[in-house]
Amino acid sequence: FQQISGPLGDAIRTKLANGEAYIKDPSTRLAPALLKPTSGDSVLDLCAAPGGKAFDLAKLMSGKGRIIAVDLPGSRIDRLKENLAKLDSNDLSTEIIECDVLELARDQLDGPFDAVMLDAPCSNTGVIQRRTDVKWRLRAGDIDSCAKLQLQLLHSASRFVKRGGRLVYSTCSIETVENRAVVDSFLASKSGQAFELADSVSSYPWESGHDGAGAFLLIRKL
Numbered sequence: 001f002q003q004i005s006g007p008l009g010d011a012i013r014t015k016l017a018n019g020e021a022y023i024k025d026p027s028t029r030l031a032p033a034l035l036k037p038t039s040g041d042s043v044l045d046l047c048a049a050p051g052g053k054a055f056d057l058a059k060l061m062s063g064k065g066r067i068i069a070v071d072l073p074g075s076r077i078d079r080l081k082e083n084l085a086k087l088d089s090n091d092l093s094t095e096i097i098e099c100d101v102l103e104l105a106r107d108q109l110d111g112p113f114d115a116v117m118l119d120a121p122c123s124n125t126g127v128i129q130r131r132t133d134v135k136w137r138l139r140a141g142d143i144d145s146c147a148k149l150q151l152q153l154l155h156s157a158s159r160f161v162k163r164g165g166r167l168v169y170s171t172c173s174i175e176t177v178e179n180r181a182v183v184d185s186f187l188a189s190k191s192g193q194a195f196e197l198a199d200s201v202s203s204y205p206w207e208s209g210h211d212g213a214g215a216f217l218l219i220r221k222l
Contacts (some may be wrong), residue, residue, distance in 0.1 A: 019086025022055040027126070027203040031119060031170035031215040032056035034201055037065070041114040044160050045069040046101050047153070049076035051083030053119055054094075064091040068109060073098040101156050112162035120150045122171040122178050126212020129205050143175055150182045158191055161220045167195065170215040174204060179214035187218075194222040 004012060015021035032053050037043050039062040045054050048069035057067060069084060071077055077098055084094045097108065101118075123143045124134045154169050161167045169186075171178050179202070186192040199217040203210055 017086075019055070019083070022052055022083070024052045025127075025130075025211040027172070027208070027211040027213040028052055029056055030201050030203060030213055031117060031168050032060060034170075034199060034215045034217045035060075035115050035117055035166055035168040037061050037115045037166075039064040042066045042111070043068070044109065044111065044113040044116045044157075046104075046116065046118045046157050047071055047120055048080055048096075048117075049074075050079035053117055054080075054084060054087065057115075057117065058087045058092055061092065063087075063089060066093045066095075068095045068097065068113075070097045070099055070101055070104060072100060101153055104156065106159060109160060111160045112165065113160050114162060114165050116157050116161050116165070116167045117170075118153060118157040118168065119170050120153050122146050122150065122173040123175060124172055126172040126174045126203070126205070126214075129211070143173075143177055146173070147177045147182055150178060151185055154182060154186045155189070155191055158186070158195065158218075158220075161195075161218075163220055163222065165220050166198075167218040167220065168215055169218065170213065172211060172213050174202075174212035174214070179216070183216045183218070195220055 037057055037060050041061055043057055045067055048054055049071040054067055054069055069080060071080060081096055088094045123146050128134045195218040198219045201215050203213040205212050
């Protein structure tokens with residue numbers, strides 16, 4: 001780490017406090033860039049805490065439109081509230097719903113949405129270089145369990161995408177079973193037949209030096 005002091009340090013602290021900057025790994029920008037919301041869009045951000053992707057989404061929207069962020073109640077939701085409060089303005093409305101995505105009902109939301117982001121919970125194998133606890137925490141079967149939950153979440157997220165709308169599924173895992181395999185299973189399902197895979201992007205630590213991640217853009221065609 002490097003400590004930045006003086007005028008530059010003061011400027012950075014001011015931007016962080018005002019919501020003009022957010023410190024995170026470059027790989028976390030892949031999913032919002034793939035979703036590519038535009039000015040005036042209505043966006044649903046699922047599994048949204050602590051709010052880093054909402055920050056990128058708001059910037060891509062030029063600070064105009066609507067973002068509804070959903071995550072489980074808990075300590076992370078407090079950080080989400082703090083970060084989204086910095087984004088709220090006359091042109092951009094933000095709302096937080098404390099709820100399990102699997103239990104989220106359509107009548108809780110004013111949808112469907114132009115764009116839906118699902119940054120699913122995962123095994124975290126893409127962030128081992130800075131979270132060494134992952135290699136000791138993972139147990140046999142954990143990755144398969146994650147993939148099962150991720151598929152359920154993807155099915156739930158798909159309900160909120162309007163026709164012609166965009167859905168991005170992403171993880172910070174480097175495991176195929178949590179990334180492309182989940183997407184393929186969804187597309188092969190009845191509800192998945194309404195979507196098509198339009199694009200995808202991956203990050204691998206041994207190639208970029210950044211965290212590992214996978215992101216997949218699905219378009220609702222029906």
